[in-house]
Amino acid sequence: RGWPVVGNLFQVRRERPELTFIEWAKDLGPVFSVKMLHKELVILSSFDAIYEALVIKGNSFSERPQKNFRSSVISDKYLNIGNSRANSTWRKLKKVCHKKIKMYDTGMKRIEVISTGMVKNLLGIFGSTTQKSFNPKEAIYNTVMNTITSLALGKTYSTEDEIFKKLVQFDQGLSTAFAITGRGAELDIFPWLRFFRKKTYKVIQDLVELRNQIWELIKEESSQEDQLLQGDEEDVRLVSALREALVEEGCEITEEHLRAVATIDVVFAGTATTSHTLCIYLNVISKHPNVQAKLQEEVDAIVGSERIVSLTDKRDMPYTQATLLELLRYSSVAPLGAPHMPLEDTVIQGKTIPAGFSVLINYYHLHHDEEFWKNPFEFEPERFLDEDGGLVSVSHPNRRHLMPFGAGPRVCMGEILAKTRIFLIIASLAQKFEI
Numbered sequence: 531r532g533w534p535v536v537g538n539l540f541q542v543r544r545e546r547p548e549l550t551f552i553e554w555a556k557d558l559g560p561v562f563s564v565k566m567l568h569k570e571l572v573i574l575s576s577f578d579a580i581y582e583a584l585v586i587k588g589n590s591f592s593e594r595p596q597k598n599f600r601s602s603v604i605s606d607k608y609l610n611i612g613n614s615r616a617n618s619t620w621r622k623l624k625k626v627c628h629k630k631i632k633m634y635d636t637g638m639k640r641i642e643v644i645s646t647g648m649v650k651n652l653l654g655i656f657g658s659t660t661q662k663s664f665n666p667k668e669a670i671y672n673t674v675m676n677t678i679t680s681l682a683l684g685k686t687y688s689t690e691d692e693i694f695k696k697l698v699q700f701d702q703g704l705s706t707a708f709a710i711t712g713r714g715a716e717l718d719i720f721p722w723l724r725f726f727r728k729k730t731y732k733v734i735q736d737l738v739e740l741r742n743q744i745w746e747l748i749k750e751e752s753s754q755e756d757q758l759l760q761g762d763e764e765d766v767r768l769v770s771a772l773r774e775a776l777v778e779e780g781c782e783i784t785e786e787h788l789r790a791v792a793t794i795d796v797v798f799a800g801t802a803t804t805s806h807t808l809c810i811y812l813n814v815i816s817k818h819p820n821v822q823a824k825l826q827e828e829v830d831a832i833v834g835s836e837r838i839v840s841l842t843d844k845r846d847m848p849y850t851q852a853t854l855l856e857l858l859r860y861s862s863v864a865p866l867g868a869p870h871m872p873l874e875d876t877v878i879q880g881k882t883i884p885a886g887f888s889v890l891i892n893y894y895h896l897h898h899d900e901e902f903w904k905n906p907f908e909f910e911p912e913r914f915l916d917e918d919g920g921l922v923s924v925s926h927p928n929r930r931h932l933m934p935f936g937a938g939p940r941v942c943m944g945e946i947l948a949k950t951r952i953f954l955i956i957a958s959l960a961q962k963f964e965i
């Protein structure tokens with residue numbers, strides 16, 4: 531039960547709304563609704579409810595609600611993949627990005643090369659640090675951001691470069707602007723408030739300005755790099771693939787689409803999530819010497835102390851893979867994912883969710899549900915291993931209950947990229963350092 535106008539908004543923990551929703555699910559069950567300002571939100575918490583919505587009824591749940599004023603301004607009226615309606619342009623843009631980011635043969639090799647470069651850089655920074663303890667957050671963040679620039683633009687940048695500084699500023703600003711309870715949330719409901727809350731609105735206008743400046747710099751950078759391409763050398767940059775799509779698809783894809791995809795779907799979605807996961811990893815591993823010892827034992831046996839860790843080692847390293855899965859579960863860095871919306875009235879676990887309602891998936895709850903997981907707040911890679919120390923199969927209940935990247939048509943576009951980078955970092959750190 532909420533208050534007039536604001537509904538349940540002030541009852542929800544501003545920084546961690548997913549924790550409030552866990553408490554409410556205890557009384558209200560796995561499918562319940564809350565009122566946040568003018569919006570009725572449905573929260574799904576249990577595996578059965580989430581699986582039914584995302585996978586079994588995935589097609590009707592693959593829409594995104596478009597009622598958020600702040601996102602609408604920043605994404606040019608929802609032109610990016612993550613905020614777009616599930617239309618043919620969304621499908622095409624996601625396909626183009628997948629094809630370039632992914633994942634088949636040469637694509638996978640390229641991700642490995644980029645990630646290995648990033649790992650080397652990070653190990654260099656760690657190795658050159660003389661203090662016994664230091665804060666690795668910035669080094670991790672900058673390195674992850676540079677993997678994204680490698681992928682999108684084919685090169686890395688110094689933290690002093692103008693484009694790099696602007697990317698960081700934009701990415702950090704967006705984290706607040708996209709949060710459901712973050713600063714400026716009131717503008718989503720009463721957009722006219724922007725005429726009175728000028729400071730808050732200015733933050734959003736500044737982000738739009740920054741986005742436009744970044745796009746101009748991206749275009750400039752990529753045309754300079756164009757000139758460096760030799761003869762029939764393959765252009766592997768994501769931004770080039772997007773530009774090709776612009777030409778091929780005629781008027782359906784516009785330059786504004788590309789700007790929204792490059793800045794929001796690639797830079798924003800690809801940086802904070804991965805760097806946050808890695809920071810949590812360092813924190814966790816420093817408190818679990820037993821896990822670290824087992825990782826080191828596996829890396830020593832499979833890779834040795836000199837050779838660079840490769841993706842082909844992965845199949846022989848079940849403990850490292852289990853640690854990666856456990857990290858994704860434990861950290862759940864996208865706790866509520868991105869909102870979904872059914873196009874028609876849809877029944878989930880016997881409850882009807884009306885067409886047009888916003889639906890949030892509580893991934894954090896799914897991954898910490900005390901009725902399913904044993905010791906959900908402990909870090910235990912063993913939950914993903916069988917009795918013989920092998921990785922449990924994808925059909926094992928623990929693997930099925932793990933959905934850090936979502937599932938169904940709206941599954942995360944960067945899943946493979948993120949997992950690859952994190953695997954290589956976990957293994958390489960274990961090979962070289964004691965944390």
Ligand code: HEM
Binds near residue numbers: 612624863
């Ligand atoms: C640890 C890293 C990451 C995590 C945990 C993560 C998690 C998620 C989640 C939970 C969703 C929402 C799924 C849903 O709608 O139910 C999502 C969507 C998305 N992610 Fe990620 N993500 C990560 C990394 C990345 C990277 C590296 C990229 C890009 C390079 C990326 C791009 C996207 C995009 C574009 C979407 C929207 C897809 C769509 O609406 O069709 N993510 N991600």
